[in-house]
Amino acid sequence: MSDFPANADVVIVGLGGIVGASTVHHLIERGWTRIVGIDKSAIPTDIGSTSHASDFCYATSHDPMTCYTTMYSINFFAARDRYDRVGGLEVARVGDDERMEELKRKVTSGRAFGTRAHMIDAAEAKRRFPLLEEDVIQGALWDPDAGLVKPRSQVFSGELVDEAVATGHLSAWPNTACTGLIIEDGRIRGVETPRGRIEADYVVVCAGLWGRLIANMA
Structure with a gap:
């Protein structure tokens, strides 16, 4: 496994669900190249809403x-x-x-x-x-x-993430929770994780039900 990234243009929190996976797909489609995605569970998620959604x-x-x-x-x-x-x-x-x-x-x-x-x-x-x-x-x-x-949005999420990783524009890190937000002068500057901090100009929270918990870190 490659070294944990210290910086990125954008960090996606909650990469393992359909919203996070779709977000990275569309960012790459629009020309973004230095993206880091993290998720507190597996990728695709095995505990988030996508894993038990009706589809x-x-x-x-x-x-x-x-x-x-x-x-x-x-x-x-x-x-x-x-x-x-x-x-x-x-x-x-x-x-x-x-x-x-x-x-x-x-x-x-x-x-x-x-x-x-x-x-x-x-x-x-x-x-x-x-x-x-x-x-x-x-x-x-x-x-x-x-x-x-079909067959499940959980499966489709995994396909989107795999495609994004294959482009070389996404570094995906499962079992990596966001433990804090880095804010300086009123602006987001990155995230804290158990593996280390990632500095970034943009952070996209795709954590569904847990989104408010991450927002409360601000």
């Missing part, structure tokens, strides 16, 4: 950024043959008119933000998912682009 992508939301980022991710996975576009349903039971109106609002928002979601009746919902009891639902939201990352 289900569902784009329809009232939030334009959620719709955009999810559709971008779906197309990114699909372009690499890592996505099954099986479609997704949200149903409203008979008598739950409030739920039905909410689904209609979601469709309106989703279509305004670029998704292909639309409402379908109970018969169509049962045709798409035969286990449904048609007589107890009044309608459903159908998102044809919803689906699953």
